[in-house]
Amino acid sequence: MSLGKPLPIIYAGHIVWLLPEHALWWPEGRVLFIADLHLGKAATYRALGQPVPSGTTFENLRRLSQLISHYQPVQLVFLGDFLHAAQARTASVLSQLEVWRQSHVTLNCTLVRGNHDSRAGDPPLEVNIHVVNEPYLVGPFAACHHPQTHSSHAVLAGHLHPAAQLQGPARDRLRLACFVFEGRSAILPAFGEFTGGYTVEPKPGVQLYAAGGQAVWQLAATSKGAKNAKIQPF
DSSP states (O other), rough: OOOOOEEEEEEEEEEEEEEETEEETTTTEEEEEEOOOOOOOHHHHHHOOOOOSSSSHOOOOOOOOHHHHHHHOOOEOOSSSSSSOGGOHHHHHHHHHHHHHHHTTEEEEEEEHHHHHHHOOOOOGGGOEEEOOOOEETEEEESSSSOOOSSSSEEEOOOOOOEEEEETTTOEEEEEEEEEEEETTOOOOOOOOOOOEOOOOOTTTOEEEEEEETTTEEOOOOOOOOOOOOOOOO
């Protein structure tokens, strides 16, 4: 499957590309950012007796490899929640992770710890992923897991798995993952396929970019206030 068309935008004075594959590319620094991979989430649910599909770990890593092969980053930054839970550390998940890392052995990988990482534990030492706490400064950006502000750097975060709800003329609705930008704070959509999300209500000062199929596009801004909505961390 070919990659979609990225959308270049200016963020905090720098060009970044919003990728339809739910990732952000900083071409100047050749850094690829992804949030909320949640490897082994399906395995965690199966361990609890839930009949969820298998194969999500393989598919997530395949999609990630495709991005790496295309963009050739010098660094890959995970914005938290790399493994979903302690139950995700199955032989199958860890084996697939090791095979993936061997395919990209020279790539500099950094994980900014998220809330799920505190329960799942750091990735195995064998996969050679540098693990740090937030904020982690990368060029002009503060790589974080939890959305926040930073005194000197523009924030890139995850955690919330944002989605936008589109409404058609026949009252039909479509919910798509999205990027959220507000001032010098940005939230990336979840990269993991089996993650869920929360619907972002449009409000003044917040710009949403929907990611669907092979494209990313800017959604029309609104002058209306946000509706009451609970934000659920995953």
